[in-house]
Amino acid sequence: MRKVYKGIAVSSGVVIGRALVLPDQEMLVIKKVVSEDKITEEVIRFNAALEKTRVEIKAMHSKVKKEIGGKHSNIFEAHLMILGDPMLTTDVEKHIKSEKLSAESVFSRSVNNLVESFEKIEDEYLKERANDVRDIGRRVFKNLTGSTRETLADIKEEVILFARDLSPSDTVTMKREKVKGFCTDLGGKTSHTAIIARALEIPAVVGVQNISQNVSDGDLVVVDGSLGVIIVNPNEEDLKHYNRKREDLIKQNAKLSKLRELPAETLDGYKIELSANIEIEDEAKLVVKHGAIGVGLFRTEFLFLNRLDLPNEEEQFASYFRAAEFLYPNSVIIRTLDLGGDKFLSHLGLSKEENPFLGLRAIRLCLARPELFKPQLRAILRASELKNVKIMFPMISGIEEFLKAKEMLEQAKNDLRKEKKSFDNEIDLGVMIEIPSASLTADILAKEVDFFSIGSNDLIQYTLAIDRVNTNMAHMYNPLHPSILRQLKRIVTSAHKEGKWVGMCGEMASDTAFSALLIGLGIDELSTAPVAVPEVKKVLRSITMSEAKKIAAEALSFRTLDEVKLYMNTVNKGSCKYCK
Amino acid sequence: MAEIEVEIKNRLGLHLRAAATLVKITALFKSDIFLKKDEDEVNGKSIMGIMTLAAAQGTKIIIKAVGVDEKEALEKIKEIVDNKFGEGQ
Numbered sequence: 001m002r003k004v005y006k007g008i009a010v011s012s013g014v015v016i017g018r019a020l021v022l023p024d025q026e027m028l029v030i031k032k033v034v035s036e037d038k039i040t041e042e043v044i045r046f047n048a049a050l051e052k053t054r055v056e057i058k059a060m061h062s063k064v065k066k067e068i069g070g071k072h073s074n075i076f077e078a079h080l081m082i083l084g085d086p087m088l089t090t091d092v093e094k095h096i097k098s099e100k101l102s103a104e105s106v107f108s109r110s111v112n113n114l115v116e117s118f119e120k121i122e123d124e125y126l127k128e129r130a131n132d133v134r135d136i137g138r139r140v141f142k143n144l145t146g147s148t149r150e151t152l153a154d155i156k157e158e159v160i161l162f163a164r165d166l167s168p169s170d171t172v173t174m175k176r177e178k179v180k181g182f183c184t185d186l187g188g189k190t191s192h193t194a195i196i197a198r199a200l201e202i203p204a205v206v207g208v209q210n211i212s213q214n215v216s217d218g219d220l221v222v223v224d225g226s227l228g229v230i231i232v233n234p235n236e237e238d239l240k241h242y243n244r245k246r247e248d249l250i251k252q253n254a255k256l257s258k259l260r261e262l263p264a265e266t267l268d269g270y271k272i273e274l275s276a277n278i279e280i281e282d283e284a285k286l287v288v289k290h291g292a293i294g295v296g297l298f299r300t301e302f303l304f305l306n307r308l309d310l311p312n313e314e315e316q317f318a319s320y321f322r323a324a325e326f327l328y329p330n331s332v333i334i335r336t337l338d339l340g341g342d343k344f345l346s347h348l349g350l351s352k353e354e355n356p357f358l359g360l361r362a363i364r365l366c367l368a369r370p371e372l373f374k375p376q377l378r379a380i381l382r383a384s385e386l387k388n389v390k391i392m393f394p395m396i397s398g399i400e401e402f403l404k405a406k407e408m409l410e411q412a413k414n415d416l417r418k419e420k421k422s423f424d425n426e427i428d429l430g431v432m433i434e435i436p437s438a439s440l441t442a443d444i445l446a447k448e449v450d451f452f453s454i455g456s457n458d459l460i461q462y463t464l465a466i467d468r469v470n471t472n473m474a475h476m477y478n479p480l481h482p483s484i485l486r487q488l489k490r491i492v493t494s495a496h497k498e499g500k501w502v503g504m505c506g507e508m509a510s511d512t513a514f515s516a517l518l519i520g521l522g523i524d525e526l527s528t529a530p531v532a533v534p535e536v537k538k539v540l541r542s543i544t545m546s547e548a549k550k551i552a553a554e555a556l557s558f559r560t561l562d563e564v565k566l567y568m569n570t571v572n573k574g575s576c577k578y579c580k
Numbered sequence: 581m582a583e584i585e586v587e588i589k590n591r592l593g594l595h596l597r598a599a600a601t602l603v604k605i606t607a608l609f610k611s612d613i614f615l616k617k618d619e620d621e622v623n624g625k626s627i628m629g630i631m632t633l634a635a636a637q638g639t640k641i642i643i644k645a646v647g648v649d650e651k652e653a654l655e656k657i658k659e660i661v662d663n664k665f666g667e668g669q
């Protein structure tokens with residue numbers, strides 16, 4: 001029967017195919033008593049399953065390390081640690097003997113108890129460990145019961161993957177060329193599945209309640225990763241509609257890919273630096289594929305997620321250097337850690353904050369924790385050896401913070417010099433302008449930095465005091481507010497006066513309705529999601545700088561947001577989502 | 581059986597690093613060791629178990645040891661807890 005589901009669209013595109021459902025291997029606690037004489041056998045069987053799992057994880061670890069690199073493989077070290085924990089090993093053995101229960105009974109109970117205790121914890125970081133324990137539990141359980149769950153590594157036919165959630169070991173081991181789409185019960189825009197899907201450029205919809213239980217292996221499904229729609233058992237009409245949409249997308253992509261080699265240049269010959277935002281170094285390929293010039297924002301948070309420890313300097317260096325090397329001679333702007341107060345890094349012992357967006361995050365956190373910041377600065381510096389890397393500090397609120405960060409960078413440079421390690425001594429230093437206090441003092445900052453990059457999402461949020469994920473207030477979040485346009489103008493003027501350039505890497509830069517306005521305001525570089533590059537390029541190539549300047553001047557002349565919206569709606573002939 | 585009460589004094593509480601340090605110590609002893617916070621009791625040789633206690637700074641924890649070297653074990657554990665797991669703060 002045809003059924004339509006709605007979820008969060010996290011990776012665009014349309015795919016029609018057969019479902020492969022990863023069974024949710026919640027282990028059922030079945031109490032199975034074993035007779036006295038079978039107990040030794042039970043213990044041996046259990047230890048054999050542990051050993052087999054250990055061997056599997058180690059093999060996966062070295063395979064992944066070889067094929068993909070150290071970053072993705074770290075999770076396995078954590079898994080080995082969990083696997084060796086007495087709560088899942090010797091304790092289980094003891095209980096098999098004392099309660100005369102089967103290995104499955106005791107082990108599944110132990111895993112479930114442990115998962116439950118982790119889930120109860122308020123601390124976000126510790127809570128996430130529940131997934132690791134569950135992941136390990138499933139592996140051991142599989143080896144115990146000998147159940148033949150189809151392993152992701154040898155999927156034979158093209159499939160769309162359905163699961164409650166995809167773990168890092170799932171996405172790392174799966175046969176990538178056979179997986180054409182993702183769909184999960186859990187997750188959000190920034191979850192592991194979402195990031196991987198975008199890097200692989202396959203459509204994905206997450207946060208679809210119970211979808212994995214409502215789909216069966218082999219079901220025909222449509223996944224629309226742009227609208228967040230899933231249709232199970234589509235009818236003729238759906239298939240027609242989506243086949244057409246798919247073909248349109250393919251045609252459109254083919255057309256846009258012709259733009260790849262063409263410069264982002266206006267009709268009257270003004271060149272705009274058009275670059276892309278990436279989250280993992282694998283995405284460097286996409287930057288080239290979509291015709292961007294380098295990376296305008298390399299977010300570095302991914303490396304720090306889904307793991308028990310902190311990534312060391314070597315690991316960070318490998319990631320940054322690979323991206324820089326791949327894109328050479330184009331530049332890669334690496335942004336230092338932008339982690340929020342209550343998320344991800346609570347294993348650093350950060351206390352819970354009432355207002356994490358106004359709390360200890362990004363550069364504030366890094367300055368407060370040199371043990372976190374130093375290795376990253378050293379890694380970025382070492383990755384700058386080819387002289388195509390730039391550093392950018394996030395959440396700078398004023399000149400003091402920048403100077404402090406710069407001082408730490410200088411220390412790192414000195415240390416590297418002593419160690420005779422090479423790096424780019426002239427490395428460019430920029431700041432993100434995303435706090436109004438930075439934007440208001442842009443003239444002061446401009447004297448010290450090499451470039452600005454405007455983080456429009458936060459700048460808008462902090463200026464308008466609007467939380468854009470708050471459903472009551474989101475309608476008031478608007479990049480066209482006169483206060484924002486004035487700030488942009490001011491930032492650009494301050495920078496240009498000192499001969500510095502200004503980029504923008506927030507979502508505003510990816511929205512083609514704003515391209516003319518932004519370059520008209522004098523913004524020199526736009527950094528967008530890789531998929532948005534061709535569209536933006538197309539728009540830039542269809543306008544003249546003198547038109548763009550007129551648009552900017554006109555937009556700046558209005559008193560109210562409504563007037564700006566009305567005007568921009570006319571300019572964009574109705575296709576402007578913020579003008580409605 | 582021997583038992584003592586200790587207070588977690590380091591700023592980060594019984595987080596990953598402290599739990600790992602503690603386990604390195606408890607593993608040296610033959611005795612079974614348990615940590616108890618309120619109603620929750622966990623195996624003192626298990627990092628996972630210790631982490632699930634989510635014991636923040638200031639939490640009081642009862643440590644129990646059962647075995648031939650129970651006294652020495654408790655002494656050593658108290659020392660490392662009081663020493664803030666060598667974290668210095």
